[in-house]
Amino acid sequence: MSNRLPQALANLDAWLQTMRQPGGYGGPVAHWWRDQFVYTGPGLDWRYEGILIGYSELWDKTHEVQWLARLKQAAEDLKSGQLSDGSYRMSRFEQNPGTLGTPHEAAASLGLLTAMERTGDLTLLATARANLDNLIHRLWDPTTHGFTDKPGVPGRVPNKLATFSQALCLLAHLTQDDQYLEYAKIAIDDVLRFQIDRGRFQGAVHQYAPDNQHGDHRLFPYYNARCINPLLTAAKVFSDPTYSQAAARIMDFLRQTMADDGSWPQIVYTSGRRVDYPRWLAGTADILYAFHRIGEPLPARALDRLLASQLPSGAFPTAIGFGRKTHRHAPLDPPDYRDLIPVVGWNDKVLRLLAARLPPATTLPPPNIQPYSRPARITAKDTVFTETIQMFQYGSDYTVSKSAPWAKGEILWG
C-alpha cells in the first residue's frame, strides 16, 4: 500500500488540474439525488472541503511549494466567487447552478479555514466568516431553536448539521468568538437527537427529519460516516465524551453494513429493506476517512477496492450500479454512464483521505496519466466513454470540454 498510495495521489492531483477552468474546478456531477451533466462549470461546493484539506495535508507533510500554490489557488476560487451576501456562487453541487448549498457552503468554508491556518491569509478568514454568518442568518429558525436545511422549512438534515458544526468550531477557534460555539453545539446536538438508540440499527443516524421530530427511517452509510469527524471535533471542543461515544456507535453501523467486497449499500431502511446501488467508489473515501479519524485500521478490502478503481486519467470513478437505481436487475457491465464519470466533488474526498494517509516527508513520484476508453451504457444504449486531458465523451452523443461551463450535444436521457 505504501508504494501504491504516492503514485495514486500524484495521478489524482494531475487529474484535478485537468478539471480547472476559469473560476474553479468544474465538470459533470453524478449523485444519488440528481445529476448535472449540462452545466459543467465551476462549483464552489463541498469539493473545496477535500481539495483544501487535502492540499493542506500535503503542504504540512512535505513543505513542497506546489501544494501551497494549489491551496492558494483553490482558496482564491472561493474568495472571488463569494457573493455580496456571503454565499458562494454555484454552491449546490448536483443542483447547480444555485446558491446557499447545504452542506456545501459550510464544507467549503471549513476547507477555507483550514487553508487559512496554513497560509496566514486573513482575508480567507473574513471570507469564511462572512459565509458562515450568512448561513446562520438564513438557516436559523428561532421557533425551533436550530438550523433548518432551507429557509422556511422546519426539517433537519443531521449530517449537514454535523459539517456546519465543525466549520463553526474552527471559526470560533480562529476568531476567539464563543458565540459560534453556541451555534456549533446546537447544530451537533441535532445529530444526537436523530441517532437511533436501540435495536438492530442502534447508532445509525436518520438522514432527514422533515418535521424536526421524527427521523425518516433512511440510513445512508455514506452520510453517517460524514458525521464522525464533526462528532470527534465536538467531543474535543466541548470536552464531552457523549459526542465521541455517538461517533463510536456510528462506526458500529458502518462495520455492520460493509459488504464482503468492501463496499456499502446506498440506503438501509429501518424496516430492513435496502437500496444496494449505486455503491460509491470515490465517495467511499469519506467512509474510510471516518475510520482514519477515529483511529481504527482502514478495512483493507475497502481500501483495495477504492485504489483498484483508479482510472488511467488519475481520477476515481463515481460508483457501480447507477442503472440499478431505477431497474433492480439492470446489468452492471457495461457500466452505466453515471458510474464511470469522474466527479471533482467525489474525487476531493479521495484526495483528503490519501493525503491523510501519506507518510510525512514523502515526495510524490511524477504523475503517469493517460487517455482511455471504456464501454458504457446510456439507458439501454451501448456506447463508448472516453476521457482525455481535455474532455469527456460518450460516443458521438455527448461531449464535455473540461474547460467549458456547458456540455455539447444531446443530453443523456430520453
Add this chain to the structure above:
Amino acid sequence: MQVSVIPASHPWPQMSRGAMEESWHRILDFVFADAMDHALQSLTIYWPRTELDIEGIALRSAFLPSTHSGATGALWIGNTLSDTLSGFSRIYWLHQKQAPRGFITTLTSVKEYAIWTHTSRWWGLGVRLADLIHATSLRDRCMSRSQAHFVATHASSAQFYLHIYNVQEVSHVQPLAASPR
C-alpha cells in the same frame, strides 16, 4: 454571450416550487448549453413577470465568454409566439402545447425537450401515496423513476415543451395563434 431579460405581460404559471422549479432549472440549462454550443453573441429572455427564478439566469450568465459571432438568440416563454422575435437567429420557445403548428414547418435544426413528462408525474403520484402510508423505501423507488422520466428528448406528453429553432434562413417569424391541446 450577453444575456438580457425583457419583461413581457402575457400569463405564465408560477415555477417556483418542487417539480415546477426543477422544470425551470432544466429549461434554463438546456437553453444556455445550446446557446453556448452555437456561440450566440447575445441571448434575450422574454420574461412573463411571473414567479420565475431570476437568480438562476444571473448565475448561468456568470461564466460565459464573450463572442462576436453576430448570432442572436431569444427565449420566449408563452403559449403564443410573438412577432417581436423577428431577426433572431435562434429561438427557444417554452410552451405548454404538445404539437404547436404554424411557422415551425418552415424552420430547420429543431431540438425538442418534453419537460416534467406525464410519466414522471405518474411516478410523482406514487411518491405522494407512499408518503401518505409512510412507505419510505417505496417513496424512494417512485422518486427515482420520476426523476428518470423527468425529461424526454422524443415526443412525449409533458407539462412543458422546449422547442429550439434555427431560423437563420427565415426572414420573418409569423405569429402563431393559440391552438387547442
